[in-house]
Amino acid sequence: MTRKPLSRKHRRLLILGACTLCLAGAVGLALSALSDNVTFFVSPSEIATKAPAPGRSFRMGGLVETGSVVKTQSDGKAGARFRITDGTAGVNVNFAGILPDLFREGQGVVALGTMRPDGSFLASEVLAKHDETYMPKEVAEALKKNGTWNPADGKPAKPGG
Numbered sequence: 414m415t416r417k418p419l420s421r422k423h424r425r426l427l428i429l430g431a432c433t434l435c436l437a438g439a440v441g442l443a444l445s446a447l448s449d450n451v452t453f454f455v456s457p458s459e460i461a462t463k464a465p466a467p468g469r470s471f472r473m474g475g476l477v478e479t480g481s482v483v484k485t486q487s488d489g490k491a492g493a494r495f496r497i498t499d500g501t502a503g504v505n506v507n508f509a510g511i512l513p514d515l516f517r518e519g520q521g522v523v524a525l526g527t528m529r530p531d532g533s534f535l536a537s538e539v540l541a542k543h544d545e546t547y548m549p550k551e552v553a554e555a556l557k558k559n560g561t562w563n564p565a566d567g568k569p570a571k572p573g574g
Contacts, residue, residue: 460528461502467528474523475499482518496522497534508536516541
């Protein structure tokens with residue numbers, strides 16, 4: 414039994430279908446790779462109400478609580494423990510590494526890391542800006558949302574005061 418050759422129209426449809434399938438596969442792979450690397454922003458208040466899954470990397474921002482910074486040293490490496498607050502809730506942060514030179518109490522920071530089973534945050538990176546009036550956009554929005562800071566009044570109030 415001999416097969417009838419495909420018409421030109423059917424060959425085009427077959428090629429178009431194969432290209433569409435390849436494109437969909439490439440988009441699917443790209444989205445899958447991106448979803449593993451996407452980090453989102455969370456405020457301490459949001460963590461208090463619904464903590465992200467342990468092991469999930471995310472950014473947490475707020476103000477470094479006054480009096481909470483403790484310099485540490487483990488296995489010959491510098492580190493720090495401190496508390497990040499948004500005025501409503503606070504989260505204890507552990508960081509192994511050298512803090513930015515401009516890291517200070519009462520200053521807005523953003524930390525990248527994961528939650529630990531004990532409820533503390535293990536930071537792999539801590540970011541602070543050189544300008545004393547700097548406030549990360551997400552942190553400013555969280556502070557405005559909970560009423561801790563009104564931009565018209567100037568700098569944000571110190572946590573706990």
